[in-house]
Amino acid sequence: DKYDFGLIGLGVMGRNFILNVADNGFTSFGNDLDEEKVNALKKEGGDLAKVNATSDVKTFVAGLSTPRKIMMLVPAGKIVDAVIEGVLPYLDEGDILIDGGNSFFTDTDRREAYLREKGIHFFGAGVSGGAKGARLGPSIMPGGSKEGYAPVQPIFEAVAAKYEGEPCVAYLGPKSAGNYVKMVHNGIEYGLMQLTSEIYDVLKKGGDFNNDELHATFAQWNAGRLQSFLVEITSEIFEKEDDLGEGRLVDQILDKAKQKGTGKWTSQNAMDLGIPVPSIDIAVSMREISALKDERIHADALYDRPTVETMDKAQLEKMAEEALYFSFIVTYAQGLHQLADASREYGYDLDIATIAKIWRAGCIIRAGLLADITQAFKADTELPNLLLSPTFVKKIQSTVAAARELVAYAAKNGIPVPGLSNSLTYFDAYTTTRLPLNLIQAQRDYFGSHTYERLDREGIFHTEWEV
Numbered sequence: 001d002k003y004d005f006g007l008i009g010l011g012v013m014g015r016n017f018i019l020n021v022a023d024n025g026f027t028s029f030g031n032d033l034d035e036e037k038v039n040a041l042k043k044e045g046g047d048l049a050k051v052n053a054t055s056d057v058k059t060f061v062a063g064l065s066t067p068r069k070i071m072m073l074v075p076a077g078k079i080v081d082a083v084i085e086g087v088l089p090y091l092d093e094g095d096i097l098i099d100g101g102n103s104f105f106t107d108t109d110r111r112e113a114y115l116r117e118k119g120i121h122f123f124g125a126g127v128s129g130g131a132k133g134a135r136l137g138p139s140i141m142p143g144g145s146k147e148g149y150a151p152v153q154p155i156f157e158a159v160a161a162k163y164e165g166e167p168c169v170a171y172l173g174p175k176s177a178g179n180y181v182k183m184v185h186n187g188i189e190y191g192l193m194q195l196t197s198e199i200y201d202v203l204k205k206g207g208d209f210n211n212d213e214l215h216a217t218f219a220q221w222n223a224g225r226l227q228s229f230l231v232e233i234t235s236e237i238f239e240k241e242d243d244l245g246e247g248r249l250v251d252q253i254l255d256k257a258k259q260k261g262t263g264k265w266t267s268q269n270a271m272d273l274g275i276p277v278p279s280i281d282i283a284v285s286m287r288e289i290s291a292l293k294d295e296r297i298h299a300d301a302l303y304d305r306p307t308v309e310t311m312d313k314a315q316l317e318k319m320a321e322e323a324l325y326f327s328f329i330v331t332y333a334q335g336l337h338q339l340a341d342a343s344r345e346y347g348y349d350l351d352i353a354t355i356a357k358i359w360r361a362g363c364i365i366r367a368g369l370l371a372d373i374t375q376a377f378k379a380d381t382e383l384p385n386l387l388l389s390p391t392f393v394k395k396i397q398s399t400v401a402a403a404r405e406l407v408a409y410a411a412k413n414g415i416p417v418p419g420l421s422n423s424l425t426y427f428d429a430y431t432t433t434r435l436p437l438n439l440i441q442a443q444r445d446y447f448g449s450h451t452y453e454r455l456d457r458e459g460i461f462h463t464e465w466e467v
C-alpha cells in the first residue's frame with residue numbers, strides 16, 4: 001500500500017508526468033506546497049490508490065516504498081536546493097532523488113557529490129517534450145549514480161516515448177551527464193527554431209507566401225525528409241485563427257522571443273570547451289536582438305533597405321527546403337560535436353548513437369533525421385563530427401548549393417538569415433584545408449611575440465617582423 005514513485009512539484013510538467021507514471025501501472029504519490037495543486041491532482045487522478053498527493057513532506061516520504069524513488073520537477077536554481085533540504089531529513093540511505101528540471105550541470109555535480117556523502121543516489125534527468133510529452137511520453141535523459149538508476153529504469157522505460165517500440169530513455173553517464181545532454185538538446189532546439197523562423201521570413205518576404213501557403217508548405221515538408229516535431233507544429237501554427245481579432249494569431253504575436261537560459265548555457269559552455277557551435281550562438285543572439293524592439297524600430301527608420309525582388313514560389317520553396325535540411329544537419333552536427341568533446345572533458349563517457357536514439361521520439365528536436373544520425377554514429381562510434389559521415393556527405397553535398405543561393409538571395413534583399421548563413425559559413429570553414437588564420441598567427445607574433453608554427457618544419461618560431 002506504499003506508493004512506487006514520488007513526485008515533488010505538481011506544476012503542469014509534474015502533474016502530467018505523475019499521471020503518466022500512474023497510467024503505466026506504478027502507483028504514485030505527489031507533493032507540492034500548494035494545496036490547490038495537490039487537490040487538482042487528486043481529482044484528476046481519480047483513484048487515490050493509484051495516484052494520490054499531499055502538501056506535507058513527511059507524509060509524502062513516509063508513503064513511499066523503499067528504496068524511495070522521488071523525482072523533482074521544479075524550476076531550476078535555488079528552489080531545487082530548497083526542495084532537497086526539505087526532503088532530506090526524512091530520507092534513508094539508498095533512497096533515490098531525481099532532478100527532472102533544466103538544472104545547470106555544475107549544480108547537478110555539486111548536489112550529486114553532496115547527496116552521495118549522505119548515502120542518497122542523485123540523478124539529473126533531462127525531460128523533453130513539453131506538457132504533452134510529459135503526459136503521453138517524453139524523451140528522458142538520465143545521468144548520475146548508475147546504481148541508483150536500476151530501480152527507476154522500469155518506470156522510466158514505461159513512461160518514455162517509444163520509437164518503433166524502443167523507449168526513448170537510456171542511462172547516459174555519470175555525474176551531470178543527463179542535464180548536460182538535455183542542455184545541448186535545448187541548444188540544438190534554439191538553433192532549429194531560429195532556422196525555421198528565417199525560412200518563414202524568406203518565404204513570406206521573398207515569395208509572398210500567405211499563411212495558408214505557409215501551412216501547406218511546412219505540412220508538405222513534414223511529410224518528407226524534414227519530418228520533425230518543430231516543422232509539424234510550425235505548419236499548424238500558420239492555421240490558427242486569432243480569437244481576439246481578425247486573421248491568423250501568428251501575425252499578432254509580438255516578435256520578442258523570451259528565453260530561460262539553456263540555449264545561452266550551451267553556447268557559453270561550448271566557448272569554454274573551445275568547440276564552435278555558431279548556429280546555436282546566433283540563435284541566442286537573435287533572441288537578444290529580438291528583445292531590442294524599440295531600438296529596432298528606431299534603427300529601421302534611419303536606414304534604407306533594398307526592395308525585395310520576389311521570386312517564383314515553386315523555385316523558392318524548393319530552395320528553402322534544401323537550405324533548411326542542410327542547416328538542420330549542420331546544427332545537429334555542432335551540438336553533437338559539443339557533446340563528444342564534453343564527454344572527454346567531464347568524463348561522461350557518452351555514447352552519441354544512444355543519445356541520437358533516445359531523441360528519435362518524445363523530445364522537442366525529434367526528427368526523421370535522427371534515425372540517420374543514430375546509424376551514422378553506430379557505424380563509427382568515434383566519428384568526431386557528423387559532417388565526416390559518408391551518408392551525411394551525400395546529404396550535405398546535394399543541398400549546399402541551395403543553401404548558398406538562399407543566403408545570397410537573402411543578403412542581397414536585406415532579409416536577415418544569420419542562422420542559415422552561420423550554418424553555411426561553419427560548413428565552409430570546417431571543410432577548408434587552408435584557412436587564412438596563418439595571418440592571425442603572424443599578427444600575434446608581430447605585436448606580441450606569441451610565436452607560430454610552420455607548415456614545412458617542426459618547432460616553435462618567432463620573427464622580428466618590423467622592417
Ligand code: 6PG
Nearest residue numbers: 128129130186259260261262364
Ligand atoms: C523541452 C523544452 C523545455 C522548455 C525549453 C524552453 O525539451 O521540452 O526544451 O525544456 O520548454 O527549455 O526554453 P526557453 O524558454 O529558453 O525557450
